[in-house]
Amino acid sequence: MSDTILETKGLTKHYGGVHALEDADFVLKHGEHVAIMGDNGAGKSTFVRQITGVEQRTRGTVVFDGKEVNFGGPLDAREAGIETVFQTLALADDLNVPDNLFLGREKTKFDWLGPFRFLDYKAMRDDTLKGLVKTGVKIPNIKNTIANMSGGQRQCVAIARTATFASKLTIMDEPTAALGVQETAQVENIVRTLKDQGESLILVSHNMRQVFDLVDRIIVFRRGRIVANLNKEDTDGQDVVAYITGAKTGAEYEGAA
Numbered sequence: 084m085s086d087t088i089l090e091t092k093g094l095t096k097h098y099g100g101v102h103a104l105e106d107a108d109f110v111l112k113h114g115e116h117v118a119i120m121g122d123n124g125a126g127k128s129t130f131v132r133q134i135t136g137v138e139q140r141t142r143g144t145v146v147f148d149g150k151e152v153n154f155g156g157p158l159d160a161r162e163a164g165i166e167t168v169f170q171t172l173a174l175a176d177d178l179n180v181p182d183n184l185f186l187g188r189e190k191t192k193f194d195w196l197g198p199f200r201f202l203d204y205k206a207m208r209d210d211t212l213k214g215l216v217k218t219g220v221k222i223p224n225i226k227n228t229i230a231n232m233s234g235g236q237r238q239c240v241a242i243a244r245t246a247t248f249a250s251k252l253t254i255m256d257e258p259t260a261a262l263g264v265q266e267t268a269q270v271e272n273i274v275r276t277l278k279d280q281g282e283s284l285i286l287v288s289h290n291m292r293q294v295f296d297l298v299d300r301i302i303v304f305r306r307g308r309i310v311a312n313l314n315k316e317d318t319d320g321q322d323v324v325a326y327i328t329g330a331k332t333g334a335e336y337e338g339a340a
């Protein structure tokens with residue numbers, strides 16, 4: 084078996100004349116945790132959206148778990164084993180917390196009744212509460228719809244979803260940007276747990292401390308291109324900032340790790 088869980092080659096996305104992502108060659112190994120950093124508008128979220136099928140790429144290939152993939156949408160990606168926390172949250176506003184967690188993979192009971200399927204609301208509520216405990220988030224009533232929640236609460240629901248289901252790859256796009264200190268610490272604990280469990284992770288973050296605490300390797304995007312691929316041990320915050328701002332250029336970048 085290959086030691087690679089995800090590989091992109093020449094991944095490119097143009098929005099009309101805007102070259103948001105240009106020729107991204109990226110490799111992630113099984114169990115590896117990688118951070119993606121870069122200024123606002125550098126193409127980080129665009130990269131995530133092309134991998135997860137939220138949008139159709141302009142060109143390039145994505146190989147996930149040994150197969151070339153072109154997901155029709157985020158639910159397809161989830162089905163294949165990619166659990167994503169999007170920066171602009173992909174939660175359904177008019178659904179409550181358990182319904183959001185289980186969207187696309189509802190639990191059923193009485194399956195022996197043939198063609199009739201009954202949703203197992205109690206099992207889904209119980210699992211939801213377990214997931215929320217892991218994130219440390221306090222949501223007054225999980226039966227409330229998402230539309231009535233704060234930004235931070237919504238973010239926690241999305242993260243609870245990744246902590247509830249085993250996946251082959253977790254992608255988090257600025258998961259803690261809207262969170263308080265305590266919730267941020269809890270989310271960082273979730274990331275550490277995923278590492279212990281051998282799950283692969285892509286973490287998009289602007290938080291240098293968080294990145295150096297959590298990941299093995301740092302990828303820097305600048306103006307739609309990958310300009311640096313740095314092992315944590317071989318770099319420091321100042322070096323990373325130099326790549327982010329363009330003070331240092333990406334001549335050293337050689338594609339894969």
Ligand SMILES: Nc1ncnc2c1ncn2[C@@H]1O[C@H](COP(=O)(O)OP(=O)(O)OP(=O)(O)O)[C@@H](O)[C@H]1O
Binds near residue numbers: 098103122123128
């Ligand atoms: N739907 C869209 N239509 C047109 N341009 C877009 C669209 N989405 C993103 N862009 C442009 O693509 C570029 C990359 O945006 P992207 O959201 O990937 O940046 P980012 O690195 O995630 O930034 P941030 O740190 O602010 O989240 C930006 O110039 C942005 O304006």
Ligand SMILES: [Mg+2]
Binds near residue numbers: 127128170256
């Ligand atoms: Mg973004």
